[in-house]
Amino acid sequence: MTLTVTDLTIARGGIPVLQGVNLVLRPGAALVLRGSNGIGKTTLLRTLAGLQPPVCGTIRGADETIAYAGHFDGIKPTLTVSENLTFWASVFGANGIQPALDAFDLQQLAMRPAGSLSAGQKRRLALSRLLVTGRPIWVLDEPTVSLDVAAVSMFAAAVRAHLAGGGSALIATHIDLGLSAEVLDLGRFRAKTRPVADFDGDFL
Amino acid sequence: MIALLLRDLKLAFRAGGGFGLGLAFFLILTVLVPFSVGPQSSLLSSIAPGVLWLGALLACLLSLDRLLALDWEDGSLDLLATAPVPLESVVTIKALAHWLTTGLPLVLVAPLLGVLLNLPVAGFFWLVISLLLGTPALSVIGTFGAALTVGLKRGGLLLSLLVLPLYVPTLIFGAEVARRGAAGMETTTPLLMLAGITAAVIALLPFASAAVLRVNLR
Numbered sequence: 001m002t003l004t005v006t007d008l009t010i011a012r013g014g015i016p017v018l019q020g021v022n023l024v025l026r027p028g029a030a031l032v033l034r035g036s037n038g039i040g041k042t043t044l045l046r047t048l049a050g051l052q053p054p055v056c057g058t059i060r061g062a063d064e065t066i067a068y069a070g071h072f073d074g075i076k077p078t079l080t081v082s083e084n085l086t087f088w089a090s091v092f093g094a095n096g097i098q099p100a101l102d103a104f105d106l107q108q109l110a111m112r113p114a115g116s117l118s119a120g121q122k123r124r125l126a127l128s129r130l131l132v133t134g135r136p137i138w139v140l141d142e143p144t145v146s147l148d149v150a151a152v153s154m155f156a157a158a159v160r161a162h163l164a165g166g167g168s169a170l171i172a173t174h175i176d177l178g179l180s181a182e183v184l185d186l187g188r189f190r191a192k193t194r195p196v197a198d199f200d201g202d203f204l
Numbered sequence: 205m206i207a208l209l210l211r212d213l214k215l216a217f218r219a220g221g222g223f224g225l226g227l228a229f230f231l232i233l234t235v236l237v238p239f240s241v242g243p244q245s246s247l248l249s250s251i252a253p254g255v256l257w258l259g260a261l262l263a264c265l266l267s268l269d270r271l272l273a274l275d276w277e278d279g280s281l282d283l284l285a286t287a288p289v290p291l292e293s294v295v296t297i298k299a300l301a302h303w304l305t306t307g308l309p310l311v312l313v314a315p316l317l318g319v320l321l322n323l324p325v326a327g328f329f330w331l332v333i334s335l336l337l338g339t340p341a342l343s344v345i346g347t348f349g350a351a352l353t354v355g356l357k358r359g360g361l362l363l364s365l366l367v368l369p370l371y372v373p374t375l376i377f378g379a380e381v382a383r384r385g386a387a388g389m390e391t392t393t394p395l396l397m398l399a400g401i402t403a404a405v406i407a408l409l410p411f412a413s414a415a416v417l418r419v420n421l422r
Contacts (some may be wrong), residue, residue: 049286052422068286072279077399078218079211090207100398 001065002026003168004047008057009191010042013177016055016191023184025168030159033172035186040043041172043143044186046070048170054149067135069143073126079117081106081125084114089132097119100131102159105153127155130162138162138169144177154179205291212301214270222270224262226306227313234317241321245322252321253331253382260310260335261375264342265367267306269360271350272296272417281354285421291414298409299340299347307339325384330385334398341402344409345370345405351413353418373401401415 003025010018017040025031035040047054050069075084079088085097101107104124109117114125123146129137146154156177159169165178171177216223238248251347254349275281313327314335323331349367353359380394 030352046282049282051282051285064288066286068283070279070282072277072282074279074283075279076211076215076278078215083211083214087207087211088287091284091289093288 005058008056010047018189019191027166030169030181032181032183066137068139069131070141077116082110092133094134100128104128136167140171229264232377233345247419249322252323257379261274268346274356296410303343331382334381336376341374341405348413349410351417361392
């Protein structure tokens with residue numbers, strides 16, 4: 001499934017942050033988003049995931065194909081690791097959490113309540129959720145936060161396996177994952193602030 | 205969807221899930237009423253249906269702010285919104301889980317607490333019937349209120365203010381069924397009104413809840 005974004009303008013809190021965004025994400029490809037803080041990476045990813053409507057422009061190929069992982073892990077502390085994963089697996093209609101546990105080295109932790117995990121372990125659990133969704137396009141917002149070096153390479157391996165299986169990934173990150181990915185700098189799409197039409201200089 | 209229901213029930217019964225909060229409040233209220241209004245059994249038995257209904261309503265209200273707020277805070281709501289489950293059914297299941305963990309236990313203990321308030325014998329049946337018909341409406345309306353206030357920090361105050369007027373018709377007709385039943389009068393009219401309110405609310409409000417949730421997730 002190819003994700004095609006044409007001439008997209010997105011806004012946060014009613015103020016346009018990015019405009020004229022064009023990107024194409026083909027199966028097997030990864031695209032890394034770069035840009036300074038506040039440029040609109042999260043807003044762009046949330047728009048692509050369908051959590052907010054774009055101001056204008058079109059997004060094709062995003063219906064029921066995107067697995068989104070944002071800043072928050074979406075983990076219930078009183079459920080065990082395997083209960084958390086099993087829940088998402090059944091919501092997405094996939095079965096078998098074993099590959100996901102294996103990919104992020106969570107077998108030892110499977111019976112632990114998720115609330116007792118460390119921040120990095122929680123992050124691994126949140127990322128392993130991507131595998132049980134069975135969705136082809138991964139949209140990831142700063143996925144490596146609080147991961148150690150070993151876990152980052154675990155994550156990179158999971159992404160590589162996903163790409164090899166015909167999936168694709170759109171990742172907002174500042175660290176080098178060692179993927180052969182295109183890099184898209186969002187700086188050039190920064191929305192221009194329009195001059196206010198009825199600006200009253202005398203008011204100042 | 206079954207998975208979501210089971211997860212919510214599991215979360216409610218595990219430590220810190222808030223199951224029993226409403227029940228404890230209901231128990232405290234009805235135990236304290238005879239102390240505050242005095243022990244005259246004739247007075248107690250005449251106010252018993254109203255007090256039990258009010259207690260059940262406030263107990264329901266107490267647990268509403270956790271209904272969607274917890275899922276919002278940990279990001280589960282974002283993930284559910286991107287899952288292949290329509291938000292309408294997510295909010296319906298959430299309301300059902302809330303009713304099973306809050307409304308249904310209230311219905312079951314209400315007859316026991318009726319004894320404390322000297323509820324007339326004829327009233328027990330109608331109390332249970334009216335609560336059984338009315339509490340689902342409380343959960344569904346409450347889910348709507350929770351969806352309206354989901355992004356707000358400490359939205360509990362606003363939630364109560366928004367939901368209370370919507371609860372009034374259910375309270376009026378529910379308490380009326382229980383009162384008329386206890387007095388041995390005809391109950392058909394308020395019972396039909398109560399059933400009508402509950403049916404309408406279940407049919408319509410999940411769409412409204414899902415719509416406001418979509419706006420609040422932006």
